[in-house]
Amino acid sequence: MSEELCEMSLQQTQELLRLTDVTLQNICCKRFTTEELYVEALAKVLGGDGRRGPRSIFIAFQEAADAIYRGRVFHLNKGEMVEGSEEIRIDPLSTYAVDLTEAEVVVSNWNDSCETIEEYQTNFHPYVKTAIGTSIKNFVCCRISGERPGAIIAFNYPGRATNYEADVLRSLGVVIGSLVTLSNEVRETEKAFIYTIEALARACEAAEEGTGQHIVRVNRYAGALAANMGLPAEFVVSLSHAAQMHDVGKIKIPPTILLKPGPLNAAEMEVMMRHPVYGEQILGDSPRLQTAREVAIAHHENWDGTGYPYNLKGENIPLAGRIVRVADVYDALRSTRSYKEPYSHAQALQVFTEGDQRIRPAAHFDPAVLATFFKIEHIFDKIYESLSSG
Ligand SMILES: [Fe+2]
Numbered sequence: 075m076s077e078e079l080c081e082m083s084l085q086q087t088q089e090l091l092r093l094t095d096v097t098l099q100n101i102c103c104k105r106f107t108t109e110e111l112y113v114e115a116l117a118k119v120l121g122g123d124g125r126r127g128p129r130s131i132f133i134a135f136q137e138a139a140d141a142i143y144r145g146r147v148f149h150l151n152k153g154e155m156v157e158g159s160e161e162i163r164i165d166p167l168s169t170y171a172v173d174l175t176e177a178e179v180v181v182s183n184w185n186d187s188c189e190t191i192e193e194y195q196t197n198f199h200p201y202v203k204t205a206i207g208t209s210i211k212n213f214v215c216c217r218i219s220g221e222r223p224g225a226i227i228a229f230n231y232p233g234r235a236t237n238y239e240a241d242v243l244r245s246l247g248v249v250i251g252s253l254v255t256l257s258n259e260v261r262e263t264e265k266a267f268i269y270t271i272e273a274l275a276r277a278c279e280a281a282e283e284g285t286g287q288h289i290v291r292v293n294r295y296a297g298a299l300a301a302n303m304g305l306p307a308e309f310v311v312s313l314s315h316a317a318q319m320h321d322v323g324k325i326k327i328p329p330t331i332l333l334k335p336g337p338l339n340a341a342e343m344e345v346m347m348r349h350p351v352y353g354e355q356i357l358g359d360s361p362r363l364q365t366a367r368e369v370a371i372a373h374h375e376n377w378d379g380t381g382y383p384y385n386l387k388g389e390n391i392p393l394a395g396r397i398v399r400v401a402d403v404y405d406a407l408r409s410t411r412s413y414k415e416p417y418s419h420a421q422a423l424q425v426f427t428e429g430d431q432r433i434r435p436a437a438h439f440d441p442a443v444l445a446t447f448f449k450i451e452h453i454f455d456k457i458y459e460s461l462s463s464g
Pocket residue numbers: 320321349373374
């Protein structure tokens with residue numbers, strides 16, 4: 075083994091280890107797709123930037139052992155991974171799958187097994203050949219183990235493909251296998267987390283009769299507002315789950331007040347107005363619940379500082395709270411309340427334009443959120459109409 079090759083293989087393996095390390099560090103606070111993970115890992119071993127590596131990689135996964143392989147070809151172009159193909163499916167029983175299934179690792183060079191390079195091409199799936207775009211001279215294939223089995227085939231190393239390249243690729247297979255398993259675990263945990271949040275929100279909704287699907291709709295309005303304000307995708311997703319927590323503090327309001335059919339007197343109103351602070355207390359200090367906490371504490375604050383509980387003003391009110399304020403008011407207008415019949419969309423729009431005895435739009439709402447509301451008001455109507463069975 076030449077010293078140079080050894081050095082390169084070591085360097086690439088170290089890059090993969092660093093990737094695993096960084097991924098593990100981030101895994102609690104970052105959302106991954108399986109594809110993001112392996113594309114990042116593939117970029118570490120493809121040739122380029124003076125690195126010795128393959129020109130193209132085909133990576134494919136199976137839903138289970140013996141199932142069809144589904145995958146894509148990737149190339150490295152100016153340091154960026156680019157997809158070289160649509161999804162390619164390979165039946166594990168077909169001749170093209172021999173190298174995918176036969177051994178843990180296969181190293182192959184055309185002149186070891188064929189008279190001509192043209193003859194060598196007949197071993198490969200036509201779609202894979204098209205995606206690679208040039209004659210295949212060599213390849214290394216290795217299995218990916220873990221929850222989602224699969225295989226990686228790296229094509230066209232400069233010169234000959236060797237066992238050293240096979241070692242790097244095998245490390246890549248192990249790294250990808252573990253990252254995929256981990257990211258599946260994280261996704262499951264995420265699902266459980268969202269389910270728990272929803273269960274908590276439903277518990278509060280049950281305490282307050284007659285709200286029907288209010289919390290589901292508020293999630294949807296808030297997500298639509300945030301997305302149309304051009305806010306980062308991560309914030310949009312987080313707000314679309316957190317908005318439903320706005321009234322979580324009402325669980326601590328006595329039913330005699332919460333469910334009182336008529337208007338509340340001053341003392342009862344004072345108790346009722348504690349629900350944002352109760353909500354903040356219930357949600358605690360977990361960083362994962364930060365948006366939910368901001369929504370709970372700030373969804374009754376007004377832009378001009380006349381809201382409650384802290385009389386926050388303008389941009390001192392957390393953005394998530396300013397957005398949910400608009401979503402919550404729209405839904406309250408459309409719904410039956412002890413003091414009013416449900417409004418039509420046109421009547422609700424009128425309140426957002428001219429105000430009424432409770433709402434002064436220019437004073438109460440963030441102007442940017444209000445402007446976005448008017449831009450997408452038809453979406454609000456659609457959300458209400460499609461989710462108003464409750
Ligand atoms: Fe509230």
